[in-house]
Amino acid sequence: MSSSKIVPGCLVSMAAVVVFFLSWVALPSVPSEEEISKLLARQKQAFEDDQKMARDPGHNAFIDPQLSPFWGRKSIEYKAQSKAADVVMALRAFGFLGGDDEHKSIAILRRKRDVDLNKAVEDFSAFLPVLRSALLRPAFILPSSEFPHFESQGSNYIALRSIAQALSAYAEVQLADGKGPAALDASLDILALSKLAVGQRAHPLIMTMISSAIQSTGQETLGYVLQGWSDWSEGDLRKALAALKSSSVSAQLGVECLDYELWAAQNTFSRKPDPQSGALVRLPGVWQREWRLYQNDYYPYLEAARARRPQFSGNMTQYTTSSWFLGQHSWMSQLMMPNFERVVSLLEVSHQRQDFLHLYTELLLQKRQGRLPKELSPQWLGRLDPVHISYRVEKGEPHLEYDLESGLAQALPKARGVKRNGGARWENLMHAHWVLPVAP
Numbered sequence: 001m002s003s004s005k006i007v008p009g010c011l012v013s014m015a016a017v018v019v020f021f022l023s024w025v026a027l028p029s030v031p032s033e034e035e036i037s038k039l040l041a042r043q044k045q046a047f048e049d050d051q052k053m054a055r056d057p058g059h060n061a062f063i064d065p066q067l068s069p070f071w072g073r074k075s076i077e078y079k080a081q082s083k084a085a086d087v088v089m090a091l092r093a094f095g096f097l098g099g100d101d102e103h104k105s106i107a108i109l110r111r112k113r114d115v116d117l118n119k120a121v122e123d124f125s126a127f128l129p130v131l132r133s134a135l136l137r138p139a140f141i142l143p144s145s146e147f148p149h150f151e152s153q154g155s156n157y158i159a160l161r162s163i164a165q166a167l168s169a170y171a172e173v174q175l176a177d178g179k180g181p182a183a184l185d186a187s188l189d190i191l192a193l194s195k196l197a198v199g200q201r202a203h204p205l206i207m208t209m210i211s212s213a214i215q216s217t218g219q220e221t222l223g224y225v226l227q228g229w230s231d232w233s234e235g236d237l238r239k240a241l242a243a244l245k246s247s248s249v250s251a252q253l254g255v256e257c258l259d260y261e262l263w264a265a266q267n268t269f270s271r272k273p274d275p276q277s278g279a280l281v282r283l284p285g286v287w288q289r290e291w292r293l294y295q296n297d298y299y300p301y302l303e304a305a306r307a308r309r310p311q312f313s314g315n316m317t318q319y320t321t322s323s324w325f326l327g328q329h330s331w332m333s334q335l336m337m338p339n340f341e342r343v344v345s346l347l348e349v350s351h352q353r354q355d356f357l358h359l360y361t362e363l364l365l366q367k368r369q370g371r372l373p374k375e376l377s378p379q380w381l382g383r384l385d386p387v388h389i390s391y392r393v394e395k396g397e398p399h400l401e402y403d404l405e406s407g408l409a410q411a412l413p414k415a416r417g418v419k420r421n422g423g424a425r426w427e428n429l430m431h432a433h434w435v436l437p438v439a440p
Contacts, residue, residue: 021283022285024289024327025283025284025285025286025288025289026285026289027289027327028292028293028296028327029292030292030295030296031296032295032296032299033295035299036262036295036299039259039262039263040262040263040266042259043202043259043260043262043263044147044263046200046201046202047147047148047201047202047263049201049202050139050141050200050201050202051141051143051144053139053141054139054141054142054143054144055143058137059137059138059139060137060139060140060141060143061134061135061137061139061140061196061199062139062140062141062142062143062155063077063143064130064133064134064137066082066083066084066130067084067130067131067134069082069084069085070082070084070085070088070156070159070163071084071155071156071159071160071163072155072156073142073153073154073155073156074153074156075153076153078156083127084127084130084159085159086123087120087123087124087126087127087166088124088127088159088162088163088166089162089166090119090120090123090124091120091121091123091124091166091169091170092162092165092166092169093120094106094109094117094120094169094172094173095165095166095168095169095170095172096168096169096172096224096423096426097165097168097169097217097220097221097426098162098165098166098168098169099169106169106172106173106176107172107175107176110173110176110177117173121170121173124166124170125170128170131163131167131189132189134196135189135192135193135196137196137199138199139199139200140155140196140197140198140199140200140207141199141200142154142155147267147270148204148264148267149264149267149268149270149271150264150265150268150336151268152264154204154206154207155207155210157206157210160193160197160210160214161210161213161214161217163193164190164193164194164213164214164217164218165217167186167187167189167190167193167221168186168187168190168217168218168220168221170186171183171184171186171187171190171221171224171225172221172224174186175224175225175228175229180225180228180229180231180232180236181233181236183225183228183229184222184225184229184236184239184240186221187218187221187222187225188218188222188239188240188243190214190215190217190218190221190222191215191218191219191222191243191244191248192243193214193218194211194212194214194215194218194248194249195211195248197210197211197214197248198211198248198249198253202260202263203253203256203257203260204257204260204261204264205257205258205260205261205338205343207257208249208253208254208257208343208347209343209346211248211249212248212249212346212347212350215247215248215249215350215354216350216353219350219353219354219357219429220426220427220429220430222240222244222357223357223360223425223426223428223429223436224425224426226240226357226360226361226364226436226437227425227436227437227438228425232364232368233368234365234368234369237361237364237365237368238365240361241358241361241362241365244354244357244358244361245358247350247351247354247355249347249350249351250347250348250351251305251308251344251347251348251351253347254305254343254344254347255302255305255306255344257343258302258305258338258340258343259302261338262295262298262299262302265291265294265298265336266291268336269287269288269290269291269294272287273287289327290330290331290332293324293327293328293329293330293332293333294330294332294333294336294337296330297329297330297333297337298333298337301313301337301340302340304340305340305343305344308344310340310341310343310344310345311340311341312339312340312341312342313337313338313339313340313341319331319333319334341411342411345407345408345410345411346411346412348383348408349404349408349411349412351382351383352382352383352384352402352404352408353429353434354382355381355382355383355384356384356400356402356429356434356436357429357436358380358382359376359380359381359382359384359400360398360400360436362380363398363400364398366398367396367397367398372393372396372398374393375391376389376391384402385405388402388403388404388405389401389402390402397437399435399436399437400434400435400436401433401434401435402433402434403432403433403434404432404433404434406432408432409432412430412431412432424438424439425437425438
């Protein structure tokens with residue numbers, strides 16, 4: 001065949017490939033593009049509103065000079081050695097929730113005047129005003145000159161959880177010392193820390209989940225404290241009720257942080273793809289196509305979560321190479337999409353546990369006033385399902401039990417294999433069946 005025929009043929013073939021490629025990267029479209037655009041604009045505005053207050057030390061607890069070296073970002077604020085870290089970690093190790101499986105009773109150590117525990121308590125007591133001052137501030141915002149993406153550094157979540165566990169240990173100490181109201185204050189400090197952790201208008205998913213974990217620590221500690229002290233004043237109980245009235249986290253907050261995660265994904269796709277992603281992704285239009293595919297994967301799950309019908313999305317089992325090629329699913333969904341069902345379920349569990357504690361505290365107040373009811377008032381139940389509640393009065397004491405709905409119970413972390421000594425009053429709110437009070 002002459003070259004005069006080969007060259008035109010090659011050009012036609014190349015043109016066909018180019019046309020096919022351009023058509024391929026242009027599809028699919030995003031059916032929910034208008035709704036998603038509004039969502040993304042809201043998240044962008046919320047983030048910008050946060051940043052206007054991010055560098056105000058009287059407003060933003062995150063930049064507290066004594067605490068930011070502990071809970072700050074690894075390569076920015078965090079310091080390997082800090083007073084806050086030393087004080088918090090020393091006391092945390094003695095607590096039931098922060099110690100190891102060989103945990104020794106703080107009550108016994110206090111009676112023996114354990115030198116190490118006494119020193120840890122003394123140091124933490126001196127540092128506590130700094131922490132409580134931070135808890136009074138309304139915001140916890142990471143100052144940033146760029147929009148967040150999936151490689152952005154976050155707060156030191158281990159530090160935040162450790163502070164909650166140290167406060168729990170401090171409550172344990174106060175109760176062992178016969179100071180019930182002081183133990184209550186420390187328990188409520190944990191709930192305040194949980195609220196502070198979501199002190200943003202644009203809520204990252206990781207901060208919402210760490211807030212939920214901190215709230216669980218506060219709930220477990222408060223349950224322990226309420227059972228370990230009998231001489232509560234009306235003022236004490238009303239203070240606890242005020243703190244328990246609203247949960248720091250909720251299913252609605254879960255939806256808001258899932259909105260945020262889609263915006264963070266947009267910011268990730270606005271950056272150049274990682275070189276390890278392969279040559280194909282770096283071809284013109286392919287990365288933009290990937291973002292459209294990701295939106296089409298993500299948004300139906302988000303809509304289901306909004307409708308309180310969250311679906312399992314953790315594994316994206318629909319993904320195959322052919323489904324990606326045909327424009328049905330994004331390969332990035334496997335890496336970046338959260339498990340919608342687990343997120344919303346865990347937050348709902350935390351919310352219901354808060355309502356359970358609120359109900360029990362209300363009954364303690366009714367007892368203090370000498371008027372324990374024969375039946376529960378529906379207005380006390382919050383999000384608790386009355387079908388799953390058992391209530392009785394024994395020897396003048398209120399007794400409550402509650403069973404989580406089975407679907408929610410599946411979201412709970414797996415229980416420890418071995419029960420720990422003295423753990424009954426700590427662990428009774430960790431599982432799917434809640435009881436207050438329980439025998440020590």
